[in-house]
Structures are given as C-alpha cells and as structure tokens.
C-alpha cells in the first residue's frame with residue numbers, strides 16, 4: 424500500500440486560464456492513478472484540516488509579515504505576488520492545507536517507515552522566507568523538514584529536489600541547518616537563476632547539480648552514481664523528502680531537459696536504495712500526460 428494525501432480543495436487555488444500551474448494538473452494525475460492497474464494498492468488520505476498549531480510550523484520558515492501579506496491579498500479578492508504568482512481568494516487557505524498535507528505525509532512515512540506521496544498544490548520550492556514566487560506560496564518541503572526534525576528520533580533530514588528548476592526557496596531556508604541536507608538537479612541557466620555548484624550551504628550541506636539545456640538520462644545517470652547517491656548515503660538521513668517536480672520531461676513546455684516518464688521510476692528506485700522513509704511531494708510538471716505517466720512511474724516503483 425502507498426498512502427497518497429490529496430484533497431479536491433487543492434483545485435480551488437485558481438491561477439487563471441492561461442497559467443501552466445493549473446488545477447487540471449492534479450485532476451489528470453488523480454484520474455491516472457485511479458485507473459492504473461495498481462489502483463487498489465493506493466490508500467487515499469485527506470489532509471488534516473488546518474489548525475492553529477499549523478501556523479507555528481509555517482512560522483519556522485516564513486516571516487509573520489509575509490504570511491499576513493498573503494492572507495491579506497487573498498481575503499481582499501486576490502492579486503499577484505509577482506508576475507508569475509497569482510493569489511486567488513481561496514489561495515491562502517488552500518496553501519495552508521497543502522502544508523498540512525505535507526506534514527501528514529511526514530507522519531505517514533515516519534509511522535510506517537515506508538514511502539508516501541503528497542499530491543497537493545500550490546507547489547513550494549521557490550517560496551522564500553519573506554515572499555512567495557515562481558508559482559509557490561509556502562515552502563512546503565522546508566517546513567516539512569523542520570517539522571520532521573522535531574519528531575522523536577529524527578535527527579537528520581535530506582531533501583532531494585528533482586524539479587527542473589532550482590529550489591531557491593528551500594535552499595535559502597534550510598542551508599543554515601546542519602541537520603538538513605539539500606540536493607538539487609536543475610537546468611542551468613534557467614529560472615530562478617540560482618543553484619550554481621559553488622552554492623554549498625553553510626555546512627557543505629547543499630549539493631547543487633546544474634545541468635545544461637538538452638541534458639537527458641545519460642547525463643543524469645552518472646550524477647546519481649557519483650554525486651547524488653554518495654551525498655545522500657553519507658548524510659544518513661532519518662527521512663528523505665523528495666521535491667518531486669516533473670518539468671524535466673522532454674514534453675514539458677517550461678524547460679529544455681529531455682527526461683522520459685520511466686526515468687522517474689529509476690530515480691525512485693535509486694532513492695529507495697538509500698531509505699524506504701521517503702516523502703514525495705509534487706512540485707512542478709506542466710504537460711499533463713507525461714506528468715501523469717511520471718507520477719505513475721514513481722508510485723509503481725514504491726509499490
């Protein structure tokens with residue numbers, strides 16, 4: 424069985440008709456999972472409703488000023504954090520529920536010592552402590568890591584970010600914690616412009632692997648063998664969080680990396696070789712068919 428945490432409420436973060444980060448992304452993935460031949464092996468969970476206590480976890484990663492600003496924009500009819508990042512009237516509440524889902528995912532993984540998948544939006548890895556950006560409102564993966572560190576017996580957490588964009592927000596929030604490792608594979612140069620190999624965190628706890636446009640699995644494979652797996656194995660994390668974006672696919676309109684859906688099954692197997700305590704959480708991925716196929720590959724490898 425694989426727990427997947429999902430709510431139809433995640434569809435209520437509206438980004439406008441022409442925005443790539445649209446509710447249909449989740450609907451496509453849910454439909455694909457429900458009609459897959461392993462569908463009966465998925466345990467669908469609804470996220471814990473937002474409680475006051477959740478705010479204190481969000482405040483470990485974000486300033487009170489930013490949280491208030493986001494709430495204000497949403498409750499006064501919506502607006503934009505930047506040109507790419509719309510906030511609709513329901514976006515604040517939906518973003519809170521997404522964080523709740525990621526924390527539920529941590530609890531699932533730690534209690535079962537097996538993988539779980541959070542199928543939520545908005546995504547999070549570009550959101551910095553004092554502002555959302557790049558389609559992201561709250562830094563879901565960073566908050567989940569900081570939350571996990573407060574759970575009994577959890578001393579070290581690793582985050583692997585295979586979204587095609589560098590997770591500037593996640594890195595900025597976690598790089599000052601020696602108990603958190605962050606590894607990102609991303610197209611470079613590309614949005615948001617960060618993620619040079621020379622960015623190594625305060626404790627050499629950050630590994631950035633910038634990839635030239637046009638890279639395919641033949642470029643990724645040696646990086647797994649010689650960089651990513653040694654980095655993760657040496658860190659001995661009690662939990663691995665995967666910022667699972669699927670925009671490094673050849674079919675994706677937002678980047679120029681040429682991965683295929685089945686490559687994510689391979690990446691998942693590599694991660695499972697490090698630990699079974701893995702929380703996968705959706706980040707980007709904008710071509711609906713290949714996105715769905717890639718989530719299927721990830722889930723199938725876990726089963």
Ligand SMILES: [Zn+2]
Pocket residue numbers: 586587588668670706707708
């Ligand atoms: Zn991305």
